[in-house]
Amino acid sequence: MIRPRAHVDALAPVYHGSISDAELAGLGFRRDQVIDFSVNSNPLGPSPAAIAAVQAATWSHYPDDRATVLRGELACREGRGVEQVIVANGSSELIWLLATAFIDPGQSAVVVGPTFGEYARAVRIAGGVIHEHRATPEDQFTVDFVAIEALARDRRARIVFICNPNNPTGVLASIADIEALALKLPESLIVVDEAYRPFVDEPRSSLPLTELDNIVLLRSLTKDYALAGLRLGYALAASAVVDALDKVRPPWSVNVIAQIAGLAALGDEEHLRRGRDEVRRARAYVTEALSALELRVLPSAANYVLLDVGDAGMARSALLRHGIVVRDCTSFGLPNFIRVGLRTVQECERLVAACEAADLASIGAPQCGAVSGP
Ligand SMILES: Cc1ncc(COP(=O)(O)O)c(C=O)c1O
Structure with missing residues (x-):
C-alpha cells in the first residue's frame, strides 16, 4: 500500500468544535432543537x-x-x-x-x-x-x-x-x-x-x-x-x-x-452594524449574568467569551442536555475552559438559564466574578 509523505502521515487532525449530526441524534435532538453557541458568527445571520x-x-x-x-x-x-x-x-x-x-x-x-x-x-x-x-x-x-x-x-x-x-x-x-x-x-x-x-x-x-x-x-x-x-x-x-x-x-x-x-x-453595512450592536449587548449581559451565577468569565474583545468551568468536557455535556452547544476548549490545550459564541440577547438568556439549571458553577470553577481586563 502506498504511503503518504512521511510528514503528512504524522499529522494529527485539527478539531474545529461544533457538533455532529450523529452526536445530536445520540442525545435525541434534531439540529433545530439546540442553540449552537460553539460558532462565532453574526447573531443576526446573513444579510x-x-x-x-x-x-x-x-x-x-x-x-x-x-x-x-x-x-x-x-x-x-x-x-x-x-x-x-x-x-x-x-x-x-x-x-x-x-x-x-x-x-x-x-x-x-x-x-x-x-x-x-x-x-x-x-x-x-x-x-x-x-x-x-x-x-x-x-x-x-x-x-x-x-x-x-x-x-x-x-x-x-x-x-x-x-x-x-x-x-x-x-x-x-x-x-x-x-x-x-x-x-x-x-x-x-x-x-x-x-x-x-x-x-x-x-x-x-x-x-x-x-x-x-x-x-x-x-x-x-x-x-x-x-x-x-x-x-x-x-x-x-x-x-x-x-x-x-x-x-x-x-x-x-x-x-x-x-x-x-x-x-x-x-x-x-446596516446589517453588520446591527449585528455588532447585538454582540455588544450580549457580551455585557452574559458577563454580568454568568458572574452572578459565580462563573468566571474572562474579558473578551471579540464575539465570544471564555468561561473557566473547571472541567470543560463535563460542562459541555451538562449544557448539551439542556439543548445548548458550547465549545470545549480542551483541543486548544485549555481543559478548564469552554468558549461561548455570543448570539442574540434572547438566546443568551437561554444559555444563562441552562447554566443555572445545570449548576455549572459546581462543576469546578475556581473563582467567582468577572475578571477585569488588562
Ligand atoms: C481565527 C480564525 N481564523 C480563520 C478562520 C477560518 O475562517 P473562514 O471561514 O473564513 O475560513 C476561523 C474559523 O473558525 C478562525 O477562528
Whole structure:
C-alpha cells in the first residue's frame, strides 16, 4: 500500500468544535432543537440582501477565477489598489496559500497560542516547523511581544501568525505592538488574522499596517456576514505577497454564489452594524449574568467569551442536555475552559438559564466574578 509523505502521515487532525449530526441524534435532538453557541458568527445571520442575491443567482457557469468585481469592490472599500487584494474560499484557504508560498520544508513559523489550529496544520503540511509562544490564563492570555520577537529571531521564522482578536481567548493586541514587531522582523511575514475584528469596539483601523511590505491582514466574511457555508475571505498585503499567493491558489476556489453573496453583503453595512450592536449587548449581559451565577468569565474583545468551568468536557455535556452547544476548549490545550459564541440577547438568556439549571458553577470553577481586563 502506498504511503503518504512521511510528514503528512504524522499529522494529527485539527478539531474545529461544533457538533455532529450523529452526536445530536445520540442525545435525541434534531439540529433545530439546540442553540449552537460553539460558532462565532453574526447573531443576526446573513444579510437579507445576501439571501436575496443568492436566491436569484445562476451558477451553471464557471466563476470568474479572479473575482474581478468583488476584488474591485473590496479594494475600493479598503482604499487599497486591487493588486493588494486577493479573495479566497474562506480565510482558512489563505492560511494554506501563505504556508504553500512562503514555507520551505524545514523552515519555521511562529504562532501565539492557544489559538486557531489551521496555522500550525498548514505550516506542517508545507513541511515547516511550528514554534509556539503560549500565553497563559495566569496572565489573562496577554500577548508578550518581546518574547514573540525573540522566538521569531531565534528560529528565523518565515511567518509569525497573530490572531487578533485571538480565538479562543478574545484578547486584542494593539496595532502599535504589531507594527513595531513587523518593523523589528523585516525578514518575517507578520500575518494578522482579523476574522473577528469586525466585532471589536475599537475605533483605530488596522489598515495602515498594510503599508508595511511584511504585513498580511486576513479577513473573513464568514463570521461578520454569516457566510460560513458559502466560504469567503480575503487578504490585504503588499502586491508582491498577493502575487505569490495568486501563483499557488487553486483555480475557481471562490464559487459564483459566494462572489455574488459577498458583494450583496458588503453593500448592507446596516446589517453588520446591527449585528455588532447585538454582540455588544450580549457580551455585557452574559458577563454580568454568568458572574452572578459565580462563573468566571474572562474579558473578551471579540464575539465570544471564555468561561473557566473547571472541567470543560463535563460542562459541555451538562449544557448539551439542556439543548445548548458550547465549545470545549480542551483541543486548544485549555481543559478548564469552554468558549461561548455570543448570539442574540434572547438566546443568551437561554444559555444563562441552562447554566443555572445545570449548576455549572459546581462543576469546578475556581473563582467567582468577572475578571477585569488588562
Ligand atoms: C481565527 C480564525 N481564523 C480563520 C478562520 C477560518 O475562517 P473562514 O471561514 O473564513 O475560513 C476561523 C474559523 O473558525 C478562525 O477562528
